[in-house]
Amino acid sequence: MDGNEIQGAPGLSTPASRLVPEPAAPVAAPRNVAQSSPEATAPIHRRRTARPKSRPVPLLERVLERLIHILAYTAVAAMILIFVFVAKEALPLLTSPEIHEEVTLAKMWFIQHWPGYDAPEHVWQPVSEIPKYGVWPLLVGTLKVTIIAMLVAVPLSVAAAVFVSQYAGQRTREIVKPAIEFLAGIPSVVLGFFALIVMASWFQEVFGFDSRLNAVVAGVALSFAVIPIVFTVCEEALGAVPPSYVEASVALGAARWQTITKVVLPAAAPGIAASVALGLGRAFGETMIVLMASGNAAILSANPAESVRTLSATIAAELAEVVFGGPHYTVLFALAVLLFLITFGINFAGDYTIMRMKRRMGVAA
Amino acid sequence: MSTSIATAQPLDTPAGNLTVSDLSVFYGGKKALGPVSMNIPGKQVTALIGPSGCGKSTFLRSLNRMNELIPGCRVEGVVKLDDEPIYGSSVDAVAVRRRIGMVFQKSNPFPKSIFENVAYGLRIGGLRERSELGGRVESALRHAALWEEVKERLHESALGLSGGQQQRLCIARALAVEPDVILMDEPASALDPIATAHIEELIHELAREYTVVIVTHNMQQAARVSHHTAFFYMGDLVEFDRTQVIFTKPSQSKTEDYVTGRFG
């Protein structure tokens, strides 16, 4: 039947009787009608006159679809531009001889023996007679604040997420979730303000810190910014654990806490990891809180009670007063590149871990 | 429309025969459906049965080019509605789908009013006049045996209907654009026996005016509802015959084994 239309038609060796189930089956009779060039017949006919007319030429559709397609690449463009334009300003650090007179990458990273100092030291002191651009005090400061913030935020927010998603009743949930979302909405400058004006004094009274503004104050304040992020993502991940897992576990005679620790938390692990990664990125790059609450002293020390100066705060505090295109300006942009790369790394590592966890659990497969 | 005349159908309603010749479907280069050739007779119910993954849904979707929505899916062979190839280069997939409608396993009404659900296909087809819309919506709902149940609440949300009613609404929505063929992929598998009985009854009624092709996992349902039954196995069409024959005296032993429950 119509064998000439189809490639490899000889393969049609099935008896015709099997194809035509009933002798009376109304098979299209005049086969010879549509033979000549089978693929190029007229478009499908309309049946009844009352049928809607054929669609208008979708010019507008085409244009809009094109536009959507183009706009979709804005994010990619922005990403590239951010890197390019920040890196461009930092580039002289590698290439410009003028700037090399004052600062080099090596001077920034390796320990230096500065005039007037007893021993070699990492020092960040860009505005002095001999500008010193040692980045380690900034880096360590950033790490200190970040670690403190995460240590406070992660247990609290994961626990709160477990409580809200597993134990809390409908009414409790309806109070806690918007409240924490409200916390998320508090601008960081307000948190910074609160840390600076209120918290710092309290902490000093309670813990007897030497410097009112220090890594602990900044870290704890920072954790207030991180908690809602971690909580929200965690809570979502816990809520997304299929209720059927819980049912299955309960039906096997597991108590609530067993179900949570053995089924719900493992199943939500990728989401929890994602929340931590997100929170970490936020803590690392957060500017205003640390700018206001950390004391901004670039001291290289492990002591959390001392003032610290972070990468982001350094840029924010110093860029406004530097000579445009000068060595300090270039170094600050280099710090921005560093910040950018580190957050990029955190993001990437986070994504990768989550992907692997998901695959291990057979979700992505 | 010469064929419709030749087969003594009234001039204004085409026969609705589907002729499938050497149809193969590939997903990303892997063949999922062997070359299948069959003539699906018009104005009858044809059931597709077979074990999971044998290609029933794939076959069904290739009858109205819905598989083109699946990335990496490729189709070879010829499918003709009456005498027009639906995969012709000058044939618009959108036009094909207006003549070959589809109903899915899970009822999927739009979150709009009952009226707007049924009117949707007409509106996107460019119909604007209120009065005609109203008439066509009513007629589609009547066809789907739903009119009496919903006529008082046409402008309420379709999501307020029961499962069985929603599925009939989806059928009405497909009927509104006046297709020749209606494809159904397990249309009653999510429903309880009572709603299922109503849908089956409706399918039977529809076969007066439409060609109906239905995929079902429920062999008893295929037996009850269809005039012809096609048994697929591992991507091949094993047997296609009158339902009565398939369920009393199939000619292939594979079919016999499957319908009698000898799955090995």
Add this chain to the structure above:
Amino acid sequence: MSTSIATAQPLDTPAGNLTVSDLSVFYGGKKALGPVSMNIPGKQVTALIGPSGCGKSTFLRSLNRMNELIPGCRVEGVVKLDDEPIYGSSVDAVAVRRRIGMVFQKSNPFPKSIFENVAYGLRIGGLRERSELGGRVESALRHAALWEEVKERLHESALGLSGGQQQRLCIARALAVEPDVILMDEPASALDPIATAHIEELIHELAREYTVVIVTHNMQQAARVSHHTAFFYMGDLVEFDRTQVIFTKPSQSKTEDYVTGRFG
């Protein structure tokens, strides 16, 4: 356990009879299930049938206190496993569920390995020894007719199994804690005929050692698989009898109408 002796069961395996007396279930004050009394015989398959919303699942879930997970659900009446009331004030719901296991409509293996899925119930019960765990897991998988298919891949993810295998895994998981009763809520409704046949076969096997109570929408399945059938309608138990009687000569005309497909 005096009854088990009285009914001439071997001493070490309880009869597994469920005695339901005047059981009513309310959702937020609204009654969903009228007072139901029935004796579900041990080591047999009892099927619950009836139209959607008639309270089959509600009844089933009240047999192992799973309904306590639903906020606002209240139960009245007495359910006894052999001679112990399961709603007694000093009875722990967790303990009840270890003796009355449950399998759900959609297979729901944990996203863990096959082994860990089956071992789960044992681990939470406090079993630690590797060797005993292994033995009990194997025995449960054998009972569920899955051992041969998975023994080579016990430590692969359970989510890699096919739908039917997943459902059998869920049954194995329920068996591992050695319950007396297994409740199943439409365990095969999401499966194709072949997987369904395997599950049905398995259910039959299970009835040698366990009391099985199964909810099904598929009357034919109830007919095939069960020894006794209970027909529920609008929250009431209309008829409860041997399956053979229900499907050849029910005593209630409502039952007759339902099983013969006269849904009105």
Add this chain to the structure above:
Amino acid sequence: MFGREHTDREYEHELRQLREQLLVMGSRVESIIGESIKALMERDTVVAERTIAADKVVDRMEVELDGLCLQILARRQPVASDLRFITLVLKVVTDLERIADLGVNICERVLELNAEPQLKPYVDLPHMGREVQSMLREVLDAFVAKDAERARKIIEKDVVVDALYGQVFRELLTFMMEDAHNVYRATRLQSIAKYLERMADHTTNLAEMVIFMVDGQDVRHLSSRETPAGSNDGN
């Protein structure tokens, strides 16, 4: 709540068709009985031959009804009363067809008898025929009305036919012993009586099936109908 009609009207239609066809077959068989008695009484060869031909239709209907039952069983998975009804039909048609065959046999004997002069005036034979015919009519009515009581009454009537048969048989035996010339015709008449007796037995079968369909109770072999009291006297 539920209606008494199947939700699936197609199914309902098939069942109704089955019922109607069965009744048509029953009435054809009934008329074959009547015609064969008529042919006997009126010594009418034409009627006898016409009746023999009519049996072909009944044969065809049996095959058709069986096919319809098989189809419904395969496609509809009937249970409970529907299932009992369909299996009933499967068995009923066999009996009906057999009754029609017996009617044909009567006509065959009539043809043979018509070649000879009449042995004696027939009194009990037409009585038997009427009895059997009314039993069949009754059983069909009971079937339509789903009336088990009525069906039970029919079973009781079988005794009457058996008694008549014993009487006819002995009477004809006497004829044969009196005169060897009577033997040929008397044996023919004995056969006819036997056929009528068998018809009544088959009708009793039908009545039992109606009881089974309505009550779901199998009453076969409870009475000792197969070896009725009067049968010692003849057969």
Add this chain to the structure above:
Amino acid sequence: MFGREHTDREYEHELRQLREQLLVMGSRVESIIGESIKALMERDTVVAERTIAADKVVDRMEVELDGLCLQILARRQPVASDLRFITLVLKVVTDLERIADLGVNICERVLELNAEPQLKPYVDLPHMGREVQSMLREVLDAFVAKDAERARKIIEKDVVVDALYGQVFRELLTFMMEDAHNVYRATRLQSIAKYLERMADHTTNLAEMVIFMVDGQDVRHLSSRETPAGSNDGN
């Protein structure tokens, strides 16, 4: 791919049970035929009475098998060959039960005959009996082997039995015409011959059913068996 056994072993088991029970019933009926012939030949009242009692078992088996079929139909929704098999059983048991009844009838006539001296040596009657018995055995074998060819051969054998019947009938007619004293016994023997002829008819029915089960082809009423060539000479 698929096996030849049902995935549901319980179902498979039920079908096998049905098949086996049917064979048991068949062999019981076969032995009833043999015994009744033996009772006739040896004028053995004890055997005759034992055989009459044995029929009760066959009756019970019929009811049981019918119930089993109904149960399988209700619970398993069989289709295709399984369905044909089960509807076959529904019809087969009726014929088997009837054959057993005819055996009982033979025994009843034997009891009557044993009260009188033997009319003549029996030659053709035992021959008929053996034929019928072998036909039944053959048909049960064909059923087990699902052998439609063998079943077709059985149908052909029916002609032989019909011919024998005609012969016996005419012979006995002669006896009766010769001597009125022979009439009582001769009519008894005629009945026995008739019973055997009917048994062969029923066996032919069974053969047709086997053909239907195997080939799905309804061969009833295709041959003109119901009014066989030799029947003009007797009945």
Add this chain to the structure above:
Amino acid sequence: MSRYSLRASRRPRLGDAVLWLATGCATLLVLVVLAIIVIDVLRHGTPRLTLGFLTQSPTDGMTAGGIFPAIFGTVALVLLMTVAALPVGVATAIYLHEYANPTGLPTRLVRIAVNNLAGVPSIVFGLFGLGFFVQFAGGGIDKLFFGGDKVYGQPALVWAALTMAVLTLPVVIVATEEALAAVSPDVRLASAALGATKFQTITRVVLPQAVPGMLTGAILAVSRGAGEVAPLLFTGAAYYLPALPHTLHDQFMQLGYHVYVLATQSPDVDATRPLLYATVLVLLALTFALNASAVWVRSRMRKRIASSHA
């Protein structure tokens, strides 16, 4: 066979008590911190919050007067930012979710970009705004149209807004995509099967259902934009500017920046403290209002989706 008694064993109950208590305390602690902040701000902020404070400019070296320019600047900034970010964000989300092949390279690129954009520290955006918008774009415009005069080539409202738009772009994209994903795929299939083109399906079926989600995205973006300070430091926020901005290339005051300035650079901390608290209160009220409306819109959307699954 070992049988379990139906009698209760106490062990599971203890585990539940411990876990409940621990997680409950954590939740309570978070709520307490929030309450402390809010109460502190309310207690110290309300007394100073007058109509004049909201409508006047700062005076006396910002130790007196109001914050009207800052409010105005914040609103202007946020509006401009939304106008820039919303269309792009929605278009990107539609592309990602409706058009792109989910496994294709373009999609992966866009997704990586969006993810990382969301993770870039806000201060880096500030530098980017300075480098790209102020110097490159602004400078370019000046060179082309103003003969090298510094008109656009300096920190300005428009550059701050655009910088902020890039910063909030991921928020809009993620929220919109979530809203699109919440539209069940079945409905799309149904539309296609009725002979709708992809565009018709999107505009008539998908977008109407996704609008609340997109709105949520917009509001969250606005709220974020209203509170961010770091990117403004170098792109247009002014320390003190009694006049309102009236062109796009003017500098402007902003609430958050104002708080920062008052808190850290005020010569007389005690004098500014009441003012500072009141400003914080205004800023907090603004973001609270925005967030609350987002929550409201979203809960309405959830209800709609929930009912569509019923």
